[in-house]
Amino acid sequence: MTEPLLQVSGLSRSFGGVYAVDDVDLTVERGSILGVIGPNGAGKSTLFNLVSGQLPAERGEIRLGGRRIDRLPPHRRARLGIAIVFQGARVFHGMSVLENAMVGAHATTGAGFAAAALRLPRHRREERLIAERAREAVRRVGLEAWADRPAELLPLGQQRALQVARALCGEPTLLLLDEPASGLRAGERDRLADLVEQLRADGLTIMLVEHDVALVGRLADRVTVLDLGKVIAEGTPDEIRTDPRVVTAYLGTEAAA
Ligand SMILES: Nc1ncnc2c1ncn2[C@@H]1O[C@H](COP(=O)(O)OP(=O)(O)OP(=O)(O)O)[C@@H](O)[C@H]1O
Structure with a gap:
């Protein structure tokens, strides 16, 4: 068996003494x-x-492709292939669709501020690379016709x-x-959902948080269920749907309705 892309074990984090994530174990296969x-x-x-x-x-460990990453800052993890789309993230107003996408590439390329300010050749090469990557990313999500229009x-x-x-x-391996x-x-x-399926078909590994259980059922290969910071169930969408702990903790009111 190949090694999972992401392995989380014993992961914990509290706020004011209350655990938001409590001894969580999970794996995500490539x-x-x-x-x-x-x-x-x-x-x-x-x-x-x-x-x-x-x-x-x-507490706990996070491994990406077997390598421990839990002590690394966010930009190092981004360079190793982790990208996140935050809940409620907004597009930047006053910038085109392409420029908005380019912001993502700056996170993982490295010439730095001095090279940019001095407009060194390395910086110019990098800007070209970033524009190319952004154009390709905009094409992949089906927005090429909008590339030069204001994102808002x-x-x-x-x-x-x-x-x-x-x-x-950022050319992630884990989204x-x-x-x-x-x-x-x-x-x-x-x-x-079609876009997410397409990305998976292209080989990307994805972790998806969603309140829409039907959407998760359609897209996910496996599902991890959290309640009060703990994993209360793990399995295929079909197994999860009928798991009594999940029905009680999470779907209880809907199942009863
Ligand atoms: N920065 C923070 N400071 C204090 N408490 C926090 C912070 N972030 C999260 N929490 C607390 O941790 C717990 C878990 O929150 P979290 O946002 O991770 O849950 P969630 O499952 O994503 O919820 P939702 O579905 O509402 O987005 C909550 O009790 C929340 O109040």
């Missing part, structure tokens, strides 16, 4: 989609922030696709999507 679900406050966003490095862990004119569903493009500019479908209409959700 080329798969792991859905992460759970009620409000279950610790899903905190888990993503621990994996991407926005928050330091208190995009409908919400396409703004989400642009956020995915921005993440793709973390935090509630990418929230606030979208049914048709927009379907198009976003």
